[in-house]
Amino acid sequence: MGEFETLPLGVVHTDHRGVVSRANPWFVEWVGCAADEVIGRPLDAFLVHADGDFFPTAEGTGPWMMLDSATQQRALMMSRHRDGDGEMLVLTEASERFRLLAGLRQRYMLADRTRARLELLMDSSVAFATAATEQRLADVLADTTSRAYRAEESSVFLRQADRPSLAAAGRNPLSDHFDVDALLSMNSTERRVVTIADEESAERLLPGLAAAMQKAGLRALISTSLHHEDFEFGSFVSWFHHERIFDDEAAPLAEALAGQAAQALATLRLQARLAHAALHDEMTDLPNRRLLEMQMGKIVGPAGHAALFIDLDGFKEINDRLGHQEGDRVLREAARRLRSSLRPDDLVARYGGDEFVVVCPISDPSDASVVAERILLAIRDSPDDARPMGASIGVAVALPGTAVSVERLIRLADVAMYRAKGAGGNRIEYAADALGIH
Numbered sequence: 001m002g003e004f005e006t007l008p009l010g011v012v013h014t015d016h017r018g019v020v021s022r023a024n025p026w027f028v029e030w031v032g033c034a035a036d037e038v039i040g041r042p043l044d045a046f047l048v049h050a051d052g053d054f055f056p057t058a059e060g061t062g063p064w065m066m067l068d069s070a071t072q073q074r075a076l077m078m079s080r081h082r083d084g085d086g087e088m089l090v091l092t093e094a095s096e097r098f099r100l101l102a103g104l105r106q107r108y109m110l111a112d113r114t115r116a117r118l119e120l121l122m123d124s125s126v127a128f129a130t131a132a133t134e135q136r137l138a139d140v141l142a143d144t145t146s147r148a149y150r151a152e153e154s155s156v157f158l159r160q161a162d163r164p165s166l167a168a169a170g171r172n173p174l175s176d177h178f179d180v181d182a183l184l185s186m187n188s189t190e191r192r193v194v195t196i197a198d199e200e201s202a203e204r205l206l207p208g209l210a211a212a213m214q215k216a217g218l219r220a221l222i223s224t225s226l227h228h229e230d231f232e233f234g235s236f237v238s239w240f241h242h243e244r245i246f247d248d249e250a251a252p253l254a255e256a257l258a259g260q261a262a263q264a265l266a267t268l269r270l271q272a273r274l275a276h277a278a279l280h281d282e283m284t285d286l287p288n289r290r291l292l293e294m295q296m297g298k299i300v301g302p303a304g305h306a307a308l309f310i311d312l313d314g315f316k317e318i319n320d321r322l323g324h325q326e327g328d329r330v331l332r333e334a335a336r337r338l339r340s341s342l343r344p345d346d347l348v349a350r351y352g353g354d355e356f357v358v359v360c361p362i363s364d365p366s367d368a369s370v371v372a373e374r375i376l377l378a379i380r381d382s383p384d385d386a387r388p389m390g391a392s393i394g395v396a397v398a399l400p401g402t403a404v405s406v407e408r409l410i411r412l413a414d415v416a417m418y419r420a421k422g423a424g425g426n427r428i429e430y431a432a433d434a435l436g437i438h
Contacts (some may be wrong), residue, residue, distance in 0.1 A: 010076065010091035013083060018043050027091060030076070031068070043089070045069060047076065050098065065098060066091070077364035117249065120148055121256055134158065137268065138169035140235055141261045149222060149255060157184055158226075158234040158265075173239055178212035180237075187225035187235040192225045193251040197244055201332035220244035224254045228262040236261070281350040283328055284335035289357075292349035296359055296406045306368035308358040309413035310338070310375065313390035313425040315354035334379060334389060341378035346371065352384040357413075359406055368397045372428045378425070390426035392417050397431075 009433060010027030014020055022040050031038060033048045038046070050065040059269040062079035075098035081125040103179040124144045131137035138156040145154040155170035157180070166172075174180050183206060187194060196202045197220045200211040204370055207365035213219070226233040287295065312334055331354065338356060346360040358375065362368050372395050379391045392415025398404035412431035420429040 006071060009093075010089070012043065012089040012091065013086060014043055014089065015086040019087065020046075030074075030091075030093075044108075047078070049074065050075065065094065065101075067098070078164055105255060113249070113433040117253055118150070120144065121253075121260070124257060125260050128260050134265065134268055135168060137261060137264055142169035143162035145236055145238045145254075145257060148257065149238045149240075149250070151222075153242075153415060154236060154238040156226075156234065156236045156261075159188075159232055168234070173216045173218060174212050177215045178209060182206055183209070183223060183237070184225075184235045188227070188232045191225055191227060193254045194221075194244045195250065196221050197246060205376065216242050220246075222246060222250060222254055224251075224258045226258050226260070226262040226265060228266040228388065231262075231266060233262055233265045246412055253319070282307045283331050284350050286335050286338075287349040288346070288354070289349055289351055292347060292351075292357060295347050298347075302363045303400070304367075305406065305409070306362050306366070306371070306397045307406060307409035307413040308359055308360070308368070308372055308375065309351075309396075309410065309417040310356040310358065310379075311392045311417050311421060312354040312379075313392060313421075330389065334391075337378040337381065337389075338375060341371075341374045344373070357410060359410075362397065363400065365397050365399070368395050369428075376426075376428060392425045393428045394418070394420055395430045 007024065007026065009022045010030060012020055012027050013022040019040060019042055020038055021040075023035065028035050028038055033046075046069055047066040048069045050067050061081060063077045064079075066076045066078045068074045068076075072097075075094040077094040077097070078089055078091045080087045080089050082088075124140070128137060128141045131140055138158060142154040145151065153170055153173070155167045155172055157166070158168040159174075160166070163188055166299055172180055183194070186206070187305070193203065196205060196209075196213075199210040200216070213221075218239055219242055221236040221237055223235055224225070233388050236254075248437065279288060279294070280286065281288045285381075299332045312330070316332065317329065318330055331350075334354075335350065342348055343360065346358055348356060348358045351357045358371070360371055361369070362371075372393050373416070376391060376393055379389050394413040395414035396409040396416060398409055409431075416429040417430045420427045423429070
């Protein structure tokens with residue numbers, strides 16, 4: 001081995017067991033041991049393969065990236081050659097190369113992770129924008145966040161006024177152990193991403209949360225609020241049943257996904273408000289004439305049905321003497337009383353001015369009479385702090401099997417209502433021809 005004594009690289013001979021039989025001074029100095037401490041010891045006492053080696057590890061001559069076994073901070077490039085029953089290993093200093101390659105791999109991994117997350121954000125943006133309902137949007141967000149963080153499960157909680165939060169998508173694994181509203185309130189109040197990766201951080205955040213997570217088998221979570229401008233829609237939480245360390249990109253990704261979802265929620269709710277406004281009366285929030293006409297198909301058919309045309313008595317005088325503000329209050333109160341007197345399948349709408357229409361299914365003319373009398377009593381019912389009201393009601397009935405359209409029934413009920421009004425009001429009149437009375 002004399003010819004290798006002065007070479008600026010390491011030369012090591014090992015036997016068939018991988019035990020060092022000879023080593024030149026360069027290698028002895030590199031490992032920092034005396035020569036007699038190197039000879040007779042296994043090579044892996046000094047060198048280990050780099051984790052995730054950059055170079056082939058199959059059979060052959062190499063090279064391999066090797067790290068010092070003590071600190072794994074210094075590196076050598078190693079190639080091997082057969083030498084009788086053992087091997088001759090040639091080693092060159094590669095610490096700087098290892099650091100550069102490790103840094104390069106980190107940058108590639110970061111770039112790949114960033115690309116994957118950008119693709120996820122683009123895909124989720126499309127999915128959120130095409131979600132037609134809040135439930136569908138919540139399902140998309142739960143699925144997206146589970147994939148983004150590789151979480152066992154994710155939950156989406158949508159805010160409900162004066163009610164405990166229920167998961168709109170996914171389940172709440174803390175439901176039997178902890179009031180999740182405390183966590184969701186923190187999200188909405190502080191508008192920050194909450195990450196929990198150990199019991200200490202859980203307990204610092206909310207007393208009792210660490211014990212609850214342990215009972216539920218949870219090791220970590222990430223959560224943030226769904227807010228858009230000044231509106232709070234709820235929160236999402238990704239739950240982990242394994243140890244999880246959150247990198248610097250975890251919070252920005254959560255904010256981006258939550259922001260996309262919140263913007264889509266704001267759009268859905270605006271669309272819902274506009275759709276509601278188009279089909280409901282602004283004053284009373286009852287269905288308007290257009291919605292009534294759309295819904296009448298639910299009642300019209302072989303079954304019997306009735307139309308009730310309702311006009312408030314003395315409404316014009318209230319507007320003239322007390323002003324439109326009082327008139328508006330009377331309309332809202334009349335709508336409330338109407339709602340309270342109807343059956344689940346009955347339809348009610350504000351038809352215009354102080355006129356209301358009710359369309360209801362019946363099996364006998366007496367059913368229509370019962371509904372009309374209940375409505376009249378409800379409108380007459382006047383608490384001490386409310387202005388007395390009365391109504392003129394016209395009723396038209398189509399018995400089962402009668403070929404009378406709802407539109408015609410409403411016209412007949414309107415005529416009957418005018419008879420009630422002409423007779424002094426505060427009463428019910430029936431369209432006799434529709435009832436089959438002669």
